[in-house]
Structure formats: structure tokens, C-alpha cells
Amino acid sequence: MLFSGGKDSCVMLHLARKAFFPARPPFPLLHVDTGWKFAELYTLRDQLAAEAGMELIVHRNPDAEARGINPFDHGAALHTELWKTEGLKQALDAGRFDVAFGGARRDEEMSRAKERIFSVRSASHGWDPKRQRPELWQLYNGRRAPGESLRVFPLSDWTERDIWAYVAAEKLKVASLYFAAERPTARRDGTLLIVDDERFPLAAVTRRVRVRTVGCWPLTGAVESDAADVDAVLAEMARDGTSERSGRLIDKDQPASMERKKKQGYF
Amino acid sequence: MAGPASLLRLLTCGSVDDGKSTLIGRLLHDCGAVPSDKLEGLTDFSLLADGLEAEREQGITIDVAYLYFASGRRRFILADTPGHEQYTRNMATGASRAEVAIVLVDATKGVLTQTRRHATIARLLGIRSFVLAVNKMDLAGFDRARFEAIARDFVRFGAAIGIERVAAIPVCALDGDNVTARSARMPWYDGRSLLATLEAIEPEEADGTGAFRMPVQQVIRDGGARFYAGRIAAGTVRPGDSIAIAPAGTPARIARIATKDGDLDTAEAGQSVALSFAAEVDCSRGDTLFAGAAPQIADQFEATLIWMAEEPLLPGRQYLLKLGTQSVPATVQEPKYKLGIDTMEQLAARTLGLNEIGDAVIHTARPIVFEPYEASRSLGGFILIDRISAATVAAGLIRFGLRRAENVHEQSLTVTAGRRAALMLQKPRLLWFTGLSGAGKSTIANLVEAKLHARGRHTFLLDGDNVRLGLNKDLGFTAADRVENIRRAGEAAKLMMDAGLIVLTAFISPFRAERQLVREMVGAGDFIEIFVDTPLAEAERRDTKGLYRKARAGKLANFTGVDSPYEAPESPDIRIDTMAMDAEDAADLIVRHLDGDPS
Numbered sequence: 001m002l003f004s005g006g007k008d009s010c011v012m013l014h015l016a017r018k019a020f021f022p023a024r025p026p027f028p029l030l031h032v033d034t035g036w037k038f039a040e041l042y043t044l045r046d047q048l049a050a051e052a053g054m055e056l057i058v059h060r061n062p063d064a065e066a067r068g069i070n071p072f073d074h075g076a077a078l079h080t081e082l083w084k085t086e087g088l089k090q091a092l093d094a095g096r097f098d099v100a101f102g103g104a105r106r107d108e109e110m111s112r113a114k115e116r117i118f119s120v121r122s123a124s125h126g127w128d129p130k131r132q133r134p135e136l137w138q139l140y141n142g143r144r145a146p147g148e149s150l151r152v153f154p155l156s157d158w159t160e161r162d163i164w165a166y167v168a169a170e171k172l173k174v175a176s177l178y179f180a181a182e183r184p185t186a187r188r189d190g191t192l193l194i195v196d197d198e199r200f201p202l203a204a205v206t207r208r209v210r211v212r213t214v215g216c217w218p219l220t221g222a223v224e225s226d227a228a229d230v231d232a233v234l235a236e237m238a239r240d241g242t243s244e245r246s247g248r249l250i251d252k253d254q255p256a257s258m259e260r261k262k263k264q265g266y267f
Numbered sequence: 268m269a270g271p272a273s274l275l276r277l278l279t280c281g282s283v284d285d286g287k288s289t290l291i292g293r294l295l296h297d298c299g300a301v302p303s304d305k306l307e308g309l310t311d312f313s314l315l316a317d318g319l320e321a322e323r324e325q326g327i328t329i330d331v332a333y334l335y336f337a338s339g340r341r342r343f344i345l346a347d348t349p350g351h352e353q354y355t356r357n358m359a360t361g362a363s364r365a366e367v368a369i370v371l372v373d374a375t376k377g378v379l380t381q382t383r384r385h386a387t388i389a390r391l392l393g394i395r396s397f398v399l400a401v402n403k404m405d406l407a408g409f410d411r412a413r414f415e416a417i418a419r420d421f422v423r424f425g426a427a428i429g430i431e432r433v434a435a436i437p438v439c440a441l442d443g444d445n446v447t448a449r450s451a452r453m454p455w456y457d458g459r460s461l462l463a464t465l466e467a468i469e470p471e472e473a474d475g476t477g478a479f480r481m482p483v484q485q486v487i488r489d490g491g492a493r494f495y496a497g498r499i500a501a502g503t504v505r506p507g508d509s510i511a512i513a514p515a516g517t518p519a520r521i522a523r524i525a526t527k528d529g530d531l532d533t534a535e536a537g538q539s540v541a542l543s544f545a546a547e548v549d550c551s552r553g554d555t556l557f558a559g560a561a562p563q564i565a566d567q568f569e570a571t572l573i574w575m576a577e578e579p580l581l582p583g584r585q586y587l588l589k590l591g592t593q594s595v596p597a598t599v600q601e602p603k604y605k606l607g608i609d610t611m612e613q614l615a616a617r618t619l620g621l622n623e624i625g626d627a628v629i630h631t632a633r634p635i636v637f638e639p640y641e642a643s644r645s646l647g648g649f650i651l652i653d654r655i656s657a658a659t660v661a662a663g664l665i666r667f668g669l670r671r672a673e674n675v676h677e678q679s680l681t682v683t684a685g686r687r688a689a690l691m692l693q694k695p696r697l698l699w700f701t702g703l704s705g706a707g708k709s710t711i712a713n714l715v716e717a718k719l720h721a722r723g724r725h726t727f728l729l730d731g732d733n734v735r736l737g738l739n740k741d742l743g744f745t746a747a748d749r750v751e752n753i754r755r756a757g758e759a760a761k762l763m764m765d766a767g768l769i770v771l772t773a774f775i776s777p778f779r780a781e782r783q784l785v786r787e788m789v790g791a792g793d794f795i796e797i798f799v800d801t802p803l804a805e806a807e808r809r810d811t812k813g814l815y816r817k818a819r820a821g822k823l824a825n826f827t828g829v830d831s832p833y834e835a836p837e838s839p840d841i842r843i844d845t846m847a848m849d850a851e852d853a854a855d856l857i858v859r860h861l862d863g864d865p866s
Contacts, residue, residue, distance in 0.1 A: 019496070021527040021541060022489040107335045132330075133659040134356055134575050136363035137648045139589055143657040146837075157344060159335045 001101040002088075003029035003056070004037070005045035006214045007174045008103030008155060011166055015154065016101075017052055028055035030100070032091055034083035035060060036071060036216035038196050040175050048173075059091035071218040072200050079216070089125045092149065099142070099150045107159045117156045123147035160212070161237060168230045178233065180210045180225040191221040275465060277345045278361045278394065280385035281371025286402045290371060290440035291334065291347055294462065297447040300336035331361045338447075340466045355388065355622035356575040359662055362392035363648065367468055369398045369461075370421070374407035374437070378420045380610075386421075387611050390428050391571065391624070391664065393644050396468055397425065399435040400461060404444065404453065409437075411455045434464050476536075477501045478559030479510065480646065482591040482636075485552055487541055494525055494541035495550055497592065500645050502558065503535040504542070512548065513555045513636045514564045520545040553593040555636040555646075562646065565668030566634040571626050572599070574619040576653065576660035580627075582618065583750040585784045586660065588631060590649035596632040596787070597651070601747070603627060618747065619661075628669065640664035655779050687767035691725050695764040697789050698771045698857065701782060701836065702799035703828050704814055705806040707845050707853075708773040711799060714854035716771050719861075727763050729756060731774040744825040750781055757785035764789060777833045797857060798839035803828045805846065 001016060003009045016025040029049050049056035064082040071079040092100060106115055116132050118140045133141050144150060155163075167174055177194070184195045184204035195204045196217040209222040210233075227236040281287040334345045346361030348354065362368065368389040372382055386397065399421050407413045418435035425433055436445055437456055444450030447462040459467065479502030487494040504510070508521045523543045524531040534540045542556070555562060574580055580599060588597035605616035605625030619625050640647030651661040688695050698715065700708040709730055716728045731752075735742070739755055742748040753776050760770045776782055786794040806828070807815040818826035825831045836842075841860055843853045 018527045019539065020487060022492075022494060022525055023487045106333050134360045134662065135659075136360050136650060136662045137644055138364075139591075139648065139650050141589065141650060141652055141657070141659045143587070143652055145655070145657045148657070157333065157335075161337075 001025070001027055001029050002103065003031055003045065003049065004214075005031075005041040005048065005175065006103075007163055007167065007178060008105070009045075010048065010172050010174050011158075011163055012101065012103045012155065013048060013052060014166075014170060014172055024053050027101075028057050028095075030057045030059065030091055030095070030097075032084055032087045033058050033060045034079070034087070034216050035065070036079075036083075036218060038175070038177060038194075038214060038217050038220075040177060041214060044173070044175055057091065057095065059087055059094070061087035061090060070199075071216055076219050079219070083216075092125065097149065098144060099152055101152045101154065103155050104153050105158050105160075105163075106156050115153060115156065117153055118142060119151045119153065120144070121149050121151055125149070161234065164230055164234050164237070168234070175214065177211050177214060180208050180228045180232075182206050183209050183222070185209055185222060188218075192223070193218060193220070194222050273340070274342050274344065275367060275468065276365045277343055277465065278358075278365035278368045278389060279345065279347050279371065280358065280368055280389060281382070281400075281402075285371040285373045285376075286440045287347075287371050290369075290400065290402060290438070290446070291345065293440050293443055293446050294345075295334060295336050297443060298336040298338055298462070300334075331357050338462055338466055343465065355624070356573060356662075358385065358388055359392055359573045359575075362389045362394055363644070363662070365389075365392075365394055367396045367398060367465065368394045369400055371400050371402055372417055372421070374401050374403045374410075374413060374417065377417050378424065382421070383424055384611065386425060386430065387428055387606075388624075390425075390430055393640065393664075395430070396432045397430055397434070398461065398464055398468075399433055400440075401435065401437050402440050404437045405439045405442065409453050411453075414456075434458070434468075436461050436464060479504050479508070479557060480562065481542075481556040482593070482646075483550060483552055483554045483556065484592050486550070492543060493547075494543050495556065496539070496541040497556075498539045499534060499536050500591075500643070501536050503533055504540075504556075504558070505533045506530075508558060510556050510558045511561070512550050513557055513562055514634050515549070515554070516561065517548050517550070519548045519550070519556075553591075553595075555591070562636050562638060563668050564634045564636055566631045567669040568629055568637070569603075569626060569666045569669060570629050570649075570663040571624065571640075571666060572602075572619060572651075573662045574621060574623050574625075574660070575662060576658060577621055578653075578660070579621070580619040580661070581750050581780075582627075582747050583754055584778075584780055585654060585787075587652040587654055588629070588635075588649050588663075589652060590635060590637060590665075591646055593635050595635055596654075598630050599651070600628040600630070626666070629663070637665050637668070639667055653780075654783060684765040684767070687765070691767045693724055693767070693769060694793075695767055696769045696793050696795060696861070697760050697764060697785070698769070698795050698797060698861075699776070699782065699785065700771065700773045700797045700799055701776045701839075703801060703803060703806045703833055704775055704826070705809050705811050706799040706801035707843075707850060708775075708799045710850050711797075711843065711853045711857070712771045712773045714850055715857050718854055718858050719769060724769055725767060726769045726771065729760060729763075729770060729772045729774075731756075731772075734759070734774075744831070746778075746825075746831070749777060749831075753778075753781040753785065757781075757788050760785070761789050764793065775827050775833070777827050777831065779834045779836070782836070795841065795860070796836055796839045797841045797843060798836045799843050799845060799853075800835070801845045 001012060003013060020026065031045060046056065061083055064087065069079055069082050116135050118135065119127065120131065120133060121127060142150065185207045186193050186195055186202035186204050192209065194209060194217060195202050207224055208226060210225045210227060211220055211222050214220055225236060227233045279287055279291060332347045334347060336343050346365055348358040348361035370382060370386055372378055399418060401414050401417050404414065414437040422433050436458060437453055438445045438461060440446060444452055445456065445460045447460055449460050480500040481497045482500060483495045484497040487496050504521060504524065506521050506523060509518065510521060511518050521542055522545045524534050525541045525543065531540065582601040583598055585596050585598055588595050602616045602619055602625040604613035605619055605623050607614050616625055638646040647665045649663045650659050651663060653660050700712050702708050712728055716726050719726050734756055738759065739752050742752050753774060756772060756774055760772055763770045782796060810816055814823060814826065817823040818829040827833050841857060
């Protein structure tokens with residue numbers, strides 16, 4: 001199960017623990033790391049995995065590491081492709097995993113509206129929109145031809161609102177980044193970044209901000225907000241009309257960008 | 268989470284020409300479901316409902332897109348599916364989970380053949396509530412008589428196919444008339460807007476009521492304890508309840524209803540739980556826990572199939588049938604009929620192709636627990652999976668069981684296959700030779716049999732040509748007949764193995780799926796697949812029977828390698844390269860393989 005410590009990850013882990021109760025989920029957690037996640041997320045990731053008593057595999061693409069790939073010098077597209085898309089393929093191949101669970105939702109992005117819950121990937125992890133299996137009722141086809149693997153998205157039918165409603169109902173612990181607080185921020189290419197460490201000299205200004213979705217900190221757009229708890233977040237969402245991924249810089253690098261990334265093997 | 272009653276799943280039927288995408292875009296927009304960053308520069312509401320890059324280029328919707336929106340009173344999941352008839356499978360997919368269908372009709376065109384086809388498929392998949400949106404009323408001069416005539420037309424047609432509830436609404440999607448608010452341009456219409464209609468529809472109650480039913484999804488072991496986990500399909504359950512386990516009928520008593528948040532006193536349809544029993548009983552994935560009258564159990568039933576694969580149905584081929592948590596090998600007979608795609612009349616059919624719908628009898632390898640689809644979508648709907656490609660090839664709706672499996676018992680015999688074989692001092696085997704016509708299968712099989720016979724083995728050679736002169740003389744060379752040819756050969760070989768013999772067969776047996784079927788029929792360990800590998804050019808050069816010449820001259824249809832495919836084994840137990848060794852060496856190799864076999 002892909003696990004980053006973000007809010008969708010937390011919901012996935014919680015659902016898995018409920019589904020397999022009283023036993024532990026019979027699979028490990030996998031984090032495809034880039035080295036650029038928020039410090040708080042690393043702490044939370046390790047803490048939640050330990051609490052669940054599950055193995056946590058952390059994979060960092062050695063090639064990207066050796067070349068020092070980072071979002072500032074190499075741009076969002078290359079950074080994402082090497083660290084995340086390539087890193088994920090390496091990790092899945094190394095573990096010889098047949099099935100990987102992810103927390104993606106259909107409401108996140110246009111091309112995801114047609115994603116299956118059980119999504120078939122070729123031996124090279126490619127996604128062919130024309131070869132996807134029909135999914136009727138709640139019947140899922142978990143069989144694979146040799147070499148194929150499956151990506152499974154149990155949260156497909158959830159919306160951002162459902163995620164927060166679940167977090168509230170189950171009193172889940174999620175990162176404090178989702179809630180408004182005074183944080184050091186810097187504007188870069190029109191996006192408000194939260195400066196999480198000193199690796200790049202950005203002149204920081206303190207603003208009251210929060211994030212709606214977390215990726216690598218240099219690629220995560222924050223919003224100015226006063227929503228300091230789940231209720232306030234839900235109320236803010238009802239007022240505000242922008243989409244959740246509007247803060248994700250990696251979706252904007254080219255048209256139909258998510259669909260292309262998926263064909264290459266991105267989650 | 269909001270309660271389940273507040274979620275409604277919708278399906279939209281209609282084509283791009285009827286203004287379907289515009290209507291959906293309008294609905295999303297007026298409900299505030301369109302983020303402001305996506306609205307920037309938007310000129311056409313229909314662009315909100317599209318998805319994949321290829322589709323944007325072609326300007327049509329080719330898959331099922333799920334869209335999410337909410338009004339103050341309800342949340343909606345809308346499945347938007349294509350209108351063209353080559354996408355019937357996508358429509359059926361969208362309809363399988365929907366409770367309400369919005370049927371879109373162009374006011375200037377009225378109810379079309381396509382409208383009737385869409386409504387029929389939606390009804391077939393179990394939708395009972397329909398909303399008829401008569402669109403483009405502006406182009407029809409907002410004419411009341413025109414609207415009422417179309418509504419009458421649809422209601423009359425709907426009644427004939429069992430549609431009980433129709434709400435007809437005149438709309439103009441482009442301008443938003445009667446979409447989320449009542450239109451001032453049609454004062455004669457005193458009904459609800461589309462959104463208000465959707466808010467007011469009572470959700471279906473078909474599933475979930477009645478006696479307790481829970482298909483077991485998995486058995487969870489926690490220390491010494493066993494828990495049976497699954498989602499409750501119908502009814503309620505409490506600790507202490509006496510239940511039974513289908514298909515065996517074993518009784519059991521519920522001890523605990525365990526969840527991560529503590530044990531429950533009661534659980535009902537829709538909840539996922541882990542149950543434990545008061546005493547140890549045999550129960551596994553695929554079994555169904557039930558209270559009250561037993562669910563139906565059969566190994567033969569009639570079903571409506573919606574074919575979803577490019578490769579057509581092969582009657583007699585073994586597919587994998589998945590229903591609820593049950594997975595079982597199944598074969599489909601030749602369809603009784605298929606539905607004419609436009610008229611929906613019953614037509615004679617020998618197979619079903621992509622997007623075709625028809626009725627057929629299905630046999631399963633083991634009895635399965637089910638309900639007719641009309642009574643329960645979750646216990647009456649199934650999929651068929653191709654055993655080689657693992658693709659989902661069809662969706663099925665069970666109409667009724669044909670034979671109660673408890674009436675058919677396998678006769679148990681006193682002298683078993685094992686005792687017969689022991690008397691002959693040998694282990695029965697099936698040596699299955701496969702390869703192109705003229706590859707050398709019969710020649711090598713003959714030599715192998717002679718060598719085994721000389722060693723005192725009890726053998727029998729089933730030769731393809733000879734079997735076709737007798738047992739299978741009613742079969743031709745179409746794909747379906749080839750499947751049946753191999754099935755019968757496999758059954759005959761199995762009987763002889765039961766008699767204690769080492770059986771050799773020489774059949775082209777061109778399809779992987781049927782060789783796999785025979786392998787499973789006799790048991791993988793006793794099935795030895797021998798690929799007599801002769802390249803097509805070489806077999807054709809030899810042409811010992813003159814058949815290739817005839818086939819190339821067009822005098823012989825469906826000839827393997829010429830106009831009928833040969834699927835070579837991917838990992839045969841023995842591969843004979845006839846370019847590298849002669850028949851004598853090949854036979855020795857095979858006999859050595861049998862000798863070297865540890866068992």
C-alpha cells in the first residue's frame with residue numbers, strides 16, 4: 001500500500017486496518033520518497049506505520065539521488081518523473097508486487113474520472129486507457145496475465161469533502177500542515193510555498209497559511225487561510241471554489257499532463 | 268459521513284447530439300461543483316463532462332466518466348456513458364450501479380431508436396426510476412403539446428419493458444431552463460426542475476431487505492480464533508443468531524461481531540464486519556452465510572449476457588465466473604437468442620460479439636449460491652473472465668436456476684482409479700501432443716506407444732483424425748467446434764486414465780484455453796504437454812496429407828496455420844524440435860522423460 005503520511009494515505013491505512021481487523025493488514029506500506037517532503041510528514045509517516053505494526057518500505061531512486069535531481073534546478077517535470085514515476089517502478093519491481101493500493105480519487109483530475117478501481121498495468125507499468133476492464137456492480141477482477149500488475153484505488157468514488165468528513169468522524173490524526181498557522185512562506189512563479197528547510201535560499205515572509213494537498217514542499221502550493229480545524233476546513237471548502245490539485249505544480253507543466261504521466265506509470 | 272439515503276447514483280443516457288454533455292456541464296456548474304480554476308475561459312459547458320485526451324480530440328465520450336456533485340439536500344455520483352451503439356458495454360457498466368437513469372431526448376427529434384435501446388439496457392441492468400429530460404425546448408418553441416407527445420410516447424414504451432416510474436421534464440440545457448430552477452419560459456410546466464426531481468426520488472430498496480445474507484470475503488485468523496469477514500448483503504445479524512453456511516448447509520451460531528472500534532450488538536446490510544462462530548465449522552471464501560430460507564443453489568442456470576470483449580463468445584470454452592465472492596470455472600452454451608441492437612427483438616445466434624446482448628445457459632463446475640438478478644444485483648450479477656488474458660469478457664444477469672444441484676450426485680465407485688492403476692503397476696498419465704497439421708504428432712505418438720507397450724505398459728492412443736471419424740463426427744472446424752472437439756477428447760482421455768491407462772493423444776488442439784481445460788480436468792501433475800514444434804513453412808513443405816495445398820487453394824476453410832490460428836504452448840513440459848531431431852530420437856526423449864519422472 002502506497003503510504004506517504006498525507007491525508008488520503010491516512011484514510012487508506014485506517015480503512016485497511018478496519019478491513020483486516022482483528023488481524024493486521026497482510027501487506028507492507030511503501031513510500032516512494034523524493035527527499036523533499038515536509039519534515040512533519042516524515043515523522044507522521046513513521047509514527048503511523050509503527051502504530052499499525054506494519055512494515056514500512058522507503059524507496060529513493062538511487063539514480064535521481066546520484067544526479068542530485070531537485071525541483072529547483074531541474075524543474076517539476078524531471079523531478080517528478082525521476083523521483084516519483086521511475087522511483088515507483090523501481091520499488092514495485094524490486095518487491096515483485098502484483099498489486100499496489102493507492103489513494104487516488106476520481107474527483108482529483110479530469111483523466112482520473114475514468115480510472116478504474118482495479119487498474120491494469122503492463123509489464124513496464126504503462127496504463128492503456130483502451131485496455132481497461134469494465135467494472136460492473138462491486139465485482140472486481142483481480143486476475144492478471146503474466147507480467148501484468150494491478151493498481152487498486154479504493155477511494156475512487158470519494159471526494160475531498162468525503163475525506164475530511166471521514167477524518168472528522170474517525171478522529172484521525174493528520175498533518176498539522178492542513179490547518180492554518182503562521183508559517184514562513186515565499187512566492188515562486190505565482191505559487192505560495194511553505195519554506196520547510198534551508199536547502200534553497202528563499203526570502204521567507206510569515207503568513208497564515210495551510211495546504212489542501214501535500215507533495216514535495218517546493219511543489220506544494222499553500223493557501224492563505226484561517227481554517228484551523230476540520231470543521232473550519234469543511235466550511236472553507238464550501239465557500240471556496242478552487243479545485244484541490246490547483247496547488248499542485250506538477251499537473252500544470254503540460255496539457256493533459258496527468259494522463260501522460262499515468263501512461264508512463266505514475267500513480 | 269452523510270447517511271447512505273442521501274447518496275444517489277445516476278446514469279445519463281443520450282448522445283452528444285441530444286446535448287447530453289451540455290446538460291451535465293450545466294448541472295455541475297449550477298450545483299457549484301465546478302472549481303473556479305476550471306471555469307476560467309470556459310466557453311462550452313459540455314467541456315466539463317469530458318475526460319481523456321483522445322476523447323477531447325475526437326469530441327466524443329468513449330468511456331464511463333464518474334462525476335461528483337451535491338445539492339443542499341443530496342450527494343450525487345453521476346456515471347456519464349457514451350451514446351453510440353458500439354459502446355453498449357460502457358453503458359451497461361454505468362447502469363450496473365445506478366439507481367436512476369436520466370434519458371435525454373431532443374425535443375425536435377422525439378423518442379428515437381437509440382432512446383429505446385438505452386432505456387432497455389438501463390432497465391435490464393435493474394434501473395426502475397427514469398427521468399425523461401426533453402431537451403432543446405427552445406428549438407421546439409417551448410411547445411407544450413410537443414413535450415407532452417414525447418412524454419406520452421416514452422411512458423407507453425417504458426410500460427412495455429417494465430419501467431414503472433417516469434418523471435418527464437422539459438428543459439433547455441444551454442440556458443439552464445428547468446435544470447436547477449424552474450423556467451419562466453415554460454409557465455405551463457408545473458412540475459419540478461431536474462435537480463429538484465433528483466432530490467425527491469426515493470432510493471431503491473431492492474437489495475438489503477429480507478433475511479440475513481453475507482457472502483464470505485475472507486477468513487481472518489487472529490491467533491487461534493477465526494473470523495469470517497464480508498459485507499452484509501441483506502438483513503441483520505446479532506450475536507447468538509443461528510445461521511447456516513451455503514452451499515453445504517452447515518449450521519453455525521454467531522458468537523461475536525468484531526470491528527476495530529469494538530464488538531457490535533447488531534449489524535445490518537451494507538456494513539462490513541468480521542463474524543466469529545460459537546463452534547469450529549468448515550467455512551471459506553465464497554460461502555454465503557444466511558438465516559431463514561436457503562438461497563438458491565445450482566450449477567446450471569439461464570442468464571442474460573452482455574459481451575464486452577473483442578474476441579467473441581466461444582460456446583463450450585471454459586471461462587472463470589465471478590459472482591459475489593465466488594469464483595468458479597464455467598462454460599456457456601450456444602445462445603438461445605441475441606437482442607437486435609435497435610429493435611431489441613430476439614434473433615437467432617450462434618455466438619455473441621462485442622456489445623451484443625443475449626440469453627444462454629451456463630454450467631458451473633461447482634454449484635454456486637445466487638439470487639435472480641431482478642431480486643438482488645449483488646447475488647445475481649456476475650462477470651466472466653478469460654482464463655488466459657485475465658480480461659473481463661462479459662457481464663451476466665442470472666434469470667433463473669435450471670437444475671437444483673442437490674438432485675445430481677456423482678456415483679461413488681468401490682473400485683477406484685487408484686486401485687485399478689495399482690493392479691497395472693503404473694501411474695496413469697496423459698501425454699498430450701499438440702502442433703500444426705503435419706508436424707509429426709501422430710508419427711511420434713505411435714512410436715512412443717510402441718516403446719511403452721514393449722516395456723509392458725498399458726497404453727491407448729487417441730488420434731485426432733480417428734476420433735473425428737467416430738465420437739466427434741458431428742463436429743466441424745469452426746472455433747466453437749474445435750473447442751468441443753478438445754473437450755470431448757479430454758473427457759474420453761480422462762475415462763481411460765480412470766481405467767488405469769497411459770493415454771497418448773494427437774490433436775492439433777490449437778487453443779491454449781482448451782489445453783488448459785484438459786490440464787485442469789485430469790490434474791496438472793498427470794498432464795504432460797508435448798509441443799511438436801515444426802515451423803509452418805516446413806509443415807507446409809512436407810504436406811503429407813495434401814491439406815495445405817487444398818487450404819491455400821481455398822478448398823478447405825478454417826485450416827490451422829492458414830486461416831485459423833495456432834496458439835503455441837508458452838511452457839510445454841516437453842518441446843520436440845522436429846528440425847533438430849528425427850521421430851525416433853523424439854520418442855526416446857519422451858520415454859526418458861517419463862522414466863526420469865520422480866513420481
